[in-house]
Amino acid sequence: MPELPDVEVYRRRLAHGALRRPVDEVRVHDATLLEGVTAEALATRMVGRRLTGTARRGKHLFARVSGGDHLVLHFGMTGVLLTDDVEEEPPRHTRVAWTLRGGTRLLFVNQRKLGHVALTGDADDYCRRHDLGPDALDVDGPALRRLLGGHRGSVKALLMDQSAIAGLGNIYTDEVLFHARLDPRRPADGIDVREAARVHRQLHRVVRVAVDAGADPARLPRGWLLHAREQGAPCPRGNGEVARVRVGGRSTYFCRACQS
Ligand SMILES: [Zn+2]
Numbered sequence: 212m213p214e215l216p217d218v219e220v221y222r223r224r225l226a227h228g229a230l231r232r233p234v235d236e237v238r239v240h241d242a243t244l245l246e247g248v249t250a251e252a253l254a255t256r257m258v259g260r261r262l263t264g265t266a267r268r269g270k271h272l273f274a275r276v277s278g279g280d281h282l283v284l285h286f287g288m289t290g291v292l293l294t295d296d297v298e299e300e301p302p303r304h305t306r307v308a309w310t311l312r313g314g315t316r317l318l319f320v321n322q323r324k325l326g327h328v329a330l331t332g333d334a335d336d337y338c339r340r341h342d343l344g345p346d347a348l349d350v351d352g353p354a355l356r357r358l359l360g361g362h363r364g365s366v367k368a369l370l371m372d373q374s375a376i377a378g379l380g381n382i383y384t385d386e387v388l389f390h391a392r393l394d395p396r397r398p399a400d401g402i403d404v405r406e407a408a409r410v411h412r413q414l415h416r417v418v419r420v421a422v423d424a425g426a427d428p429a430r431l432p433r434g435w436l437l438h439a440r441e442q443g444a445p446c447p448r449g450n451g452e453v454a455r456v457r458v459g460g461r462s463t464y465f466c467r468a469c470q471s
Contacts, residue, residue: 214270218267218269221286225317229294232313232315233259237253237254237308238308240306246327248330257280270285270380271377287323290321292317292320293317296315302318305318306324342374344374347376355414358376359407360402362375369399371459385436385465391414395463436465450466451468
């Protein structure tokens with residue numbers, strides 16, 4: 212499921228491959244993913260315009276459209292943003308395709324019909340209406356400490372709560388807590404100052420390493436938990452074994468020996 216690192220990779224792909232050229236065509240193959248906009252309106256408001264910049268808030272990707280709109284992409288469980296050449300056959304499960312002047316195409320591909328494509332005149336207002344908290348990378352140490360201190364549930368549930376801190380999902384939350392050596396079940400408001408600093412540091416490090424690896428699991432370090440998400444698997448630190456528990460309604464993996 213796309214989380215902050217994946218969406219950051221898509222944002223860079225869009226920023227490097229799809230800005231500043233006029234949109235020649237918008238083709239909606241599946242309108243069920245459109246949110247608050249019809250296929251006709253999406254085309255009318257984008258054809259002839261250019262994408263002029265990108266932003267990301269958590270797992271939401273925004274592209275500024277000349278004329279004042281912002282294209283919003285949310286990837287659900289299986290969404291991918293690709294660029295290709297118009298000569299090629301678009302991949303299966305392409306839901307929306309933007310053809311850009313010069314022959315590049317931007318493709319929103321999504322196997323399962325979760326996620327959405329929207330247009331908004333005001334990206335901040337969109338985030339407010341969708342109850343999106345600050346991006347996880349924009350939360351500094353003191354702000355993270357305040358968030359933890361004000362939350363009675365588990366540290367894992369807080370880190371996954373998109374209205375508190377946007378971007379982490381199930382996999383990367385477990386990864387951050389593994390590197391911060393914290394038990395995901397710990398009550399957030401019991402995390403002390405030094406532990407909170409570890410969470411902050413590891414969150415930034417895990418995201419940076421993941422983005423640098425193109426968010427491709429096969430390229431992520433061997434010592435990461437994500438390669439050992441299985442009950443009883445050896446701890447990637449060679450210290451204990453991986454346990455699976457349910458936290459915040461999600462399957463959660465951690466090492467009882469390393470994380471407390
Ligand atoms: Zn361990």
